[in-house]
């Protein structure tokens with residue numbers, strides 16, 4: 624094993640050469656790159672490469688407020704890629720699961736794929752982060768129109784209007800809609 628320093632985006636190998644392990648990603652050209660600042664480990668025997676972060680990574684705790692993007696909705700569950708915690712960007716990927724704060728008829732009226740939400744970590748069960756959007760400051764903070772992709776403006780409680788095509792949609796809006804991202 625040899626050791627050199629990596630930084631986000633640094634080229635550290637190619638797919639044909641190594642297996643891209645933790646702390647790395649493969650770009651469109653099959654080049655393995657470092658995800659963050661850290662030491663690069665190339666295991667030539669096992670033919671894998673990984674990056675160990677320089678500083679201790681932030682671990683998310685119950686009670687933290689997170690900003691994330693809904694990458695998929697399945698049933699009522701929203702799968703969230705968390706991008707910031709307590710308004711500070713994260714240097715590694717975290718995923719969470721959000722679900723409605725009450726029984727709803729249409730999950731589309733609560734959140735949709737592509738929305739950014741502000742949520743609170745309410746539990747860590749089976750190593751997965753469960754998120755709540757029940758409080759007034761929590762919920763959708765940025766959304767695009769489902770018809771035209773235009774920017775949506777809040778026009779009242781849980782109501783959005785597209786600034787381009789005037790389409791009206793519902794969400795569980797955060798009081799901070801439009802002010803976070």
Ligand SMILES: [Zn+2]
Pocket residue numbers: 768769770771772773785786787788789790
């Ligand atoms: Zn629109």
